[in-house]
Amino acid sequence: MKKLFTLLLTVSLYFSAFSQGHYTGSSFNPGDYFAPHPGLIIPVWYGFANMDYHNAAGNKSDQLINPAPGNPTSLKIAQNVKTHSFILMAIYGGKGKILGANWGMMAIPMLNSPTANIALDYYSSQTGSGTYVFTNKSIGFGDMYVQPVWLSWAKGKFSYAVNYGFWAPTGRYKPHDLDNGGHGYWSHNIRVAGRVEPADKVTVSLATTVELNSWQHDTDFKEGSHLTVDLGGTYLLSKRGDQVGIFSHYTSQISDDKGTNGGFVSDRIAGVGGFVSYWITPMKVGLMGRITQNFGAKNRFAGTAVQAGVNILIPSH
Template sequence: MSFGSFRRRQTSLVALIVSLIFAGRIEAQQNGHYLQGITGLDNGSGAPPGVYVAYLPYVNAINSFKGPSGQTLLNADLNVVAHNVAYQVTTHKKILGAEYGIAVIIPVVNTRVAFDALNTNVQEAGVSDLYFAPVVLGWEKGKANFLVNYGFYAPTGDYDPAKSLNKGLGFWEHQIQAGMSYSFDKKKLWNASVLSTWEINQSKTGQDLKAGPMMNVEYSLGHRFDQYKINLGAAGYVYHKLSEDSGSDASILGSRTLDRSFGIGPEFKYTNPMKHFGLSFRYERQFAVQSKTQGDVYAIGLTWLNIFPPSHH
C-alpha cells in the first residue's frame, strides 16, 4: 500500500468515526444544551443584589462511548471544552418576595477528537448557542435559600446538519430551574444544596428530530472555613432523559433506551466580597452511563463580583 493510499484511508476512517460520534450514531439520543456538573456548592442559592461577571471553563474529558446497557461501544480520546462567559445582575427589586435578576451566558466551544492509533486529530471551535435568563428569582428564609430561574437557549451557533462537527445544536430550548440551599447549624458552616434543571426542546434545524425533555439534578455538601470565605466539600449530579426523541431522524441505532449519566467528586470554592473576587474548582467522575459519553468533568469558576449595599426602606 502506498503512503498516499494509506493517508486517504486514514482520513476516511477519521471522518467515519467523527460522523458516528457527532451525527448521533453512537449516542442513541440527542444531547441538550445544559452541561452536566456545571454547578455545585451553593447552587440552590440566588446571588445577592449586585453585578457578576464570570469566566466558567468546563472540560469534559471523554474516554468512552456507552451503549444502551452501559456497555462500552468505543474507547476514545475526546475533549469537549466550553469557555462560558456569564453576566448576571441581581437587583433590589422584589417579585413575589424574591430578589429579581437576569443572566446571560455566551459559550465558546472547542471540540478536539484525537485518535492516537492514527496519529491525527480533528478540531472545531467557535461561539455556540446563547443562553438568556430573563427571570432569576432568589429568596432567603432563615437557614434556607431558594432559587427559581427561567431561561432559553437560542440557536446562534453555526449548525449544518450535513456536517459532523458543529458549534451549535441547531434548536431552541427552554430551561426551568428550581433549587434550595440549607445550613444545618446556627453558624451556617455545614451546608447542602440541590438544583434541578428541566430542558424542554424544540425541533432541530434541517432535520426531522425533536429531542425529548431532560432532567438534571445537581447536589452538594460542604463546610465553610476562613470566616465563610471558603466552602469545601463534594458535589455530584444525576442526568436522565425523560422521554424518547421524536422524528424520523431520531435514534439511528434503533435503541429506545433513554440516556442517563451520573457524576460525583470534590469541590473547592472561595469567595471574597471585599476583594470582589470568587474562585471555584470542581472535579467529577462520570459513572453508570448509558447511551452517552463517559469520562471526567473539570469545572472552574473565576468571578468578579460587585455586591450592592442593602437597600434602605
C-alpha cells in the same frame, strides 16, 4: 454565614460536555440556584472534558447502535472525545424584591470546540456503514444560555428558588456537519431548588431541572425531554467567604425523541464532584476549581470534566 455564601456566586459550567440536550447535571455549584446579592458578577472560565462513549449496557464501546430509519444498524466510532470550552458569564443581582423574592439574571455565551454531544449527533446522523472518526479541532461560538427568571426566598435556615432559562441556538449548526458548534435547537430549563443550613457553616441543597427541547433546525428531529436531580453541600472555610463543596447529579430521558433522524435511544447519566473557592480580594476577585466524574452512563459520552476560573464581583451599593 449566609451572606458570605450568597455573595460568592460560583457558577462553573461545562454545558453540553457530554450530554444529550443542553443542560448537564452538576453544572452549577450547590449555592448557585439561588439569586445573588445586588451587583454584577463576571466569571471567566476554562473547561476541559475527556469523554468516552457508553452503550445501552453502560459499557465503553466503539459501536453506536442506531435504529433510526434510513441509518445503519451500527457504526464504528472514535470512542474518545476531548473538548475545550471558554466561558464568559454576565450575572446580575437585582435590588429590591419581586414577589417577595431576591432576584437576578444571567447570560452565558460559549466559545468551545465541538463537544462530545455534537460528536454523538454527528455519528448518529451518518447514513452509510463504516468507520467514522471525529477529529475536528476548531473552536467557535456555541449555543448561548440566558436565565431571565431567577427568584429565591429565604426563611430562617431554609431557602427556596425558582429558575427559568433557555438555550438559544447561536452556535453554528448545519445538518451532518463536522464543524458544528451548537445543537441547532432551543432548549427550555425549568428548575426548582431548596436549601437548608443544618449546622453552622454547612449548607445542603437539592434542585430538580426539567429540560424541554424544540425541533432541530433543517432536520426532522426533536430531542426528548430530560429530568435532572442535583444534590450538593458546602462548608464555609473562613469569614472571608472561602469554601469547599461536593455535588452530585442524576439525569434521565423522560420522553421519546421525535422525527425520522437521530439516535432514538433513551439515555441516562450520573456524576459526582467537588469544588474549592478562594477570594484573592475578599468579595471582589476570587478563584475556583472544580472536577466532576461521571458514571452509570447509557447511550452517552461520559468521563471526567475539569474547570478553573476567576470570579469578578462588582457590588451594588
